Amino acid sequence: MMTGAQYIESLRKMKTQVYMFGEKVDNWVDHPIVRPSINCVAMTYDLASREEYKDIMTAKSSISGKQVNRFTHIHQGTDDLINKVKMQRLLGQKTGSCFQRCVGMDAINAEFSTTYDIDQKYGTEYHKRLVDFVTMMQEQDLTVDGAMTDPKGDRGKAPSQQNDPDMFVHVVERRADGIVVKGSKAHQTGALNSHWHLVMPTIAMKEADKDYAVSFACPSDADGVYMIYGRQSCDTRKLEGCSIDVGNKRFGGQELLVVFDNVFIPNEYVFMDGEYDFSGKLVERFAGYHRQSYGGCKVGVGDTLIGAAALAAEYNGVDKVSHIKDKLIEMTHLNETLYACGIACSSQGSQTASGNYEIDMLLANVCKQNVTRFPYEIARIAEDIAGGLMVTLPSEKDFSSEEVVGANGETVGEICKKYFAGRADVPVEDRMKVLRFIENMCLGTAAVGYKTESMHGAGSPQAQRIMIARQGNIDGKKEYVKDILAIRE
Numbered sequence: 281m282m283t284g285a286q287y288i289e290s291l292r293k294m295k296t297q298v299y300m301f302g303e304k305v306d307n308w309v310d311h312p313i314v315r316p317s318i319n320c321v322a323m324t325y326d327l328a329s330r331e332e333y334k335d336i337m338t339a340k341s342s343i344s345g346k347q348v349n350r351f352t353h354i355h356q357g358t359d360d361l362i363n364k365v366k367m368q369r370l371l372g373q374k375t376g377s378c379f380q381r382c383v384g385m386d387a388i389n390a391e392f393s394t395t396y397d398i399d400q401k402y403g404t405e406y407h408k409r410l411v412d413f414v415t416m417m418q419e420q421d422l423t424v425d426g427a428m429t430d431p432k433g434d435r436g437k438a439p440s441q442q443n444d445p446d447m448f449v450h451v452v453e454r455r456a457d458g459i460v461v462k463g464s465k466a467h468q469t470g471a472l473n474s475h476w477h478l479v480m481p482t483i484a485m486k487e488a489d490k491d492y493a494v495s496f497a498c499p500s501d502a503d504g505v506y507m508i509y510g511r512q513s514c515d516t517r518k519l520e521g522c523s524i525d526v527g528n529k530r531f532g533g534q535e536l537l538v539v540f541d542n543v544f545i546p547n548e549y550v551f552m553d554g555e556y557d558f559s560g561k562l563v564e565r566f567a568g569y570h571r572q573s574y575g576g577c578k579v580g581v582g583d584t585l586i587g588a589a590a591l592a593a594e595y596n597g598v599d600k601v602s603h604i605k606d607k608l609i610e611m612t613h614l615n616e617t618l619y620a621c622g623i624a625c626s627s628q629g630s631q632t633a634s635g636n637y638e639i640d641m642l643l644a645n646v647c648k649q650n651v652t653r654f655p656y657e658i659a660r661i662a663e664d665i666a667g668g669l670m671v672t673l674p675s676e677k678d679f680s681s682e683e684v685v686g687a688n689g690e691t692v693g694e695i696c697k698k699y700f701a702g703r704a705d706v707p708v709e710d711r712m713k714v715l716r717f718i719e720n721m722c723l724g725t726a727a728v729g730y731k732t733e734s735m736h737g738a739g740s741p742q743a744q745r746i747m748i749a750r751q752g753n754i755d756g757k758k759e760y761v762k763d764i765l766a767i768r769e
């Protein structure tokens with residue numbers, strides 16, 4: 281297994297092409313907007329080497345028998361599913377951010393069972409290829425971007441009906457030794473920080489969409505692959521050279537558009553090509569695993585926001601006030617409800633025909649449906665407790681300014697420190713740090729991961745409602761009542 285430092289070095293060796301603010305970025309590893317997101321992924325490596333986290337951060341590979349990072353593991357039981365959620369909560373607590381590496385773990389597990397099922401029906405050899413890919417991923421301890429979401433163009437039209445055929449990733453050429461693909465994947469969490477992409481279709485498809493029912497893996501720096509970095513609210517604060525104003529200087533998330541411009545994929549990395557009848561199943565499984573994931577990661581991040589709100593109250597000298605205590609209880613209740621869903625869908629998981637374990641789909645979808653709501657309420661309460669200062673505070677540079685402004689020669693910095701002090705025994709910088717952390721989580725770069733991603737990541741709310749409708753068994757519930765009331769139709 282790699283250490284965080286070795287992971288960062290491994291990224292430097294790649295020739296990944298990325299554009300930001302209209303320009304190509306060569307040394308993206310040290311770019312101030314990108315680096316916090318790399319530090320976050322590095323944490324998934326560093327924690328795995330710590331003895332106290334060994335059980336949740338690593339697992340015994342079902343393929344090699346060796347101890348591997350859990351982010352590369354194929355789940356072998358409900359314990360693995362539960363440990364996955366615990367690992368994600370831990371990482372959320374350690375980073376206060378999206379640590380990005382889960383998409384690859386969720387993708388290999390969805391692919392594991394789906395390639396098996398395709399092979400059973402069509403006699404293909406996708407499952408063996410996938411196992412070989414996972415073996416490499418485990419041995420090299422790779423970070424993999426699980427790439428599902430296509431830009432989708434006109435939502436009222438199927439992939440093959442779009443004006444622009446590239447709105448969904450598709451096969452443009454088939455050769456004896458592989459396929460050539462074209463298209464792009466949008467909102468790709470951690471794509472730049474990944475060594476490989478594992479591409480999957482994004483919706484259920486029909487026969488006409490055959491060329492779009494394609495799944496494959498390719499290195500992030502393969503010929504024809506390039507990315508455009510997604511900007512986040514207040515991102516350029518990271519270019520100001522400040523530390524307090526960014527809210528969370530060390531960690532952050534990242535989202536990109538990944539373009540596949542006629543990329544050749546050798547056969548050994550193709551896991552679906554034309555089996556359109558399995559495209560919906562693959563989507564459902566990947567989404568299910570990622571909806572489970574949010575019952576861990578968003579809870580861990582929620583822990584940091586609750587902690588920040590409690591600190592803000594303490595630094596303001598109101599931590600003993602009863603309504604503040606009650607608000608912290610409410611935040612905790614909401615957060616732990618999400619965790620309960622994450623643990624529940626894991627503990628009720630079951631074995632697939634391929635041998636790996638899958639979460640309870642209904643409970644995973646209920647988990648994510650709650651995630652589309654509760655973080656917003658938790659953030660609302662955090663803003664309530666923090667007070668308006670989290671958005672009216674002068675910049676860090678004002679606090680350190682030596683510009684003389686007062687009649688008695690006081691500097692701008694001294695005036696700021698005087699009027700923005702809270703409790704006398706708390707340094708004003710600490711108060712600023714906590715308020716900026718809350719601002720960042722509710723309104724800044726971290727709000728992408730904590731709020732909007734909670735809404736749309738792993739599928740927007742309606743996608744879960746469709747699954748809940750399918751799995752909710754309303755007919756069965758009607759039968760319970762008919763039985764009790766002896767109704768015979």
Ligand code: SF4
Pocket residue numbers: 368377378379380381382383469570573574577578733737
């Ligand atoms: Fe992992 Fe959560 Fe980020 Fe998804 S949103 S990659 S589950 S940390």
Ligand code: FE
Pocket residue numbers: 469733737738
């Ligand atoms: Fe996500």
